[in-house]
Amino acid sequence: MPRFVRVLLVVLAPCLLILLVALLPARAADIPEAHKPDPKTVQKHDEGYRYTQAGWVVLHIEGDPYPRGYQHGKLLSAEIAKYIVTLGRERNTKDPTEGWRTVRTLTDALFLRKLDKEFLAEMKGIADGAADAGATVGDRKVDLLDIAAINVWQEIDTLESALAATPTGVEKLKLTAPVQPKKDHCSAFVATGPATADGNIILGHITMFGLHFGPHVNFWIDCKPTKGHRFAMQGFPGAVWSSQDYYMNADGILLCETTIDQTPFDPTGEPLTTRSRKAIQYSSSIDDVVKYLSQNNNGLYSNEWLIADTKTNEIAMYELGTKKSKLWRSSKNEWFAGTKGFYWGCNNAKDLDVRLEATPLNEKAPEKQGWEPDNRDKAWLKFYEKQNGKIDVDSAKAVFALEELALPHSLDAKFTTTKLAKDLASYALYGPPTGKEWKPNAEDNQNHPGIKSLISHPWTVLTINAPAGAVAREAKDTKKPEKVPTIPTPWKIPETPGPRR
Secondary structure (H helix, E strand, O other), X not given: OOHHHHHHHHHHHHHHHHHHXXXXXXXXXXXXXXXXXXXXXXXXXXXXXXXXXXXXXXXXXXXXXXXXXXXXXXXXXXXXXXXXXXXXXXXXXXXXXXXXXXXXXXXXXXXXXXXXXXXXXXXXXXXXXXXXXXXXXXXXXXXXXXXXXXXXXXXXXXXXXXXXXXXXXXXXXXXXXXXXXXXXXXXXXXXXXXXXXXXXXXXXXXXXXXXXXXXXOOEEEEEEEOOOOOEEEEEOOOOXXXXXOXXXXXXXEEEEEEEOOOOOOOOOOEXXXXXXXXXXXXXXXHHHHHHHHHOOEOOOOOEEEEEEEOOOOEEEEEEEOOOOEEEEEHXXXXXXXXXXXXXXXXXXXXXXXXXXXXXXXXXXXXXXXXOOOOHHHXXXXXXHHHHOOOEOHHHHHHHOOOOOOOOOOEOEEEEEEHHHHOOOXXXXXXXXXXXXXXXXXXXXXXXXXXXXXXXXXXXXXXXXXXXXXXXXXXXXXXXXXXXXXXXXXXXXXXXXXXXXX
């Protein structure tokens, strides 16, 4: 070896070592001992496994669509069956069976044939795995349409509001009743550069919903697909997407959202269920995320998305209606209300065109159509003013404990940093972030018999690292499918037989 080459290697070796260390993902050893789960809670099926941690259920699945779905269904069969009961009651408290029949019919009519085939195959695997493990709906086994229905349920829930904003040609007849306003859903923020203490990214989110959803949103799903990026997300039993929504992938993309007023429904479009899944599994940039979310958009479950790319330290805020949208990017120095290095969301759309698109057609447009801060907006602005340049792990925990932002119907809080995201890890707290017990009221007890209070669990760090030294128990009924079923397109799924009640 020439002398000058040896000298060059000696000079560059320390630099190369530093670069290599910087590029390596965080490992399990970086996670505090107190945050490591109990190995005794681990169950497995094939390459999949599950365990509990500080109130969360951590699920790992991997492989092609059908096998990873089968692992999911096997390991979460009981929880899937319980979630279907909850959604049936949500649709029809007096007759949950009929309520679920309606949800299935809407799913079959409006969504099933619009879902991406890759994720339909995963749903089929979930259904078969759950059914083989004993999951039932009434007197029948869980099937594909059940799993599709729990995945598009959020979109079905926004359908009434969407139709009120969708032109029909007979608006002057005022055939529809005014849509009742719904509770606030979710608070979120993302910060970078000048707003954070170390100049890197922090992204966080709170889920807000009814108490009866508490036992169904504490799932941390780690998916290692054959194609695309490995990713982690908060989800529900049977989920192929987050729906809360809180995601991160192995190529440094972070993604969360808060809902905004519902915009029109385009029945020819693809459901958000599979558009958002593609956005996290296949995106390597903010441009990719925007493309997958907006492409062939059906408009349902309108959201303000917060996006981050830890490779470039760039963050973005993307309001997506149906035909209207608005993107703010840190790389273009585009900030709202002067909050340099910081975007936030709390169900109050900031772009005028997106706000106007959500106006119900039979209602008079409000006199003040532009953005005005509500109480949570003011709380976020106050947080920014106080913490600008100092936002870190401690301030993120503190802000999510504020009653102004963690409203009484908050189910959790979670956030990640550039460093943690390298390991697809996240700080997470299951239960009311304020620390107060959430007790069911009379309506809760009537509509959801057996409902329980929700208490706060301690902050933990959820990771994709399997518990060290775990002796996993095999999941119930571990028989493997003899053959992955052929998936016809479009799928023909018969209505559940039996008399109507």
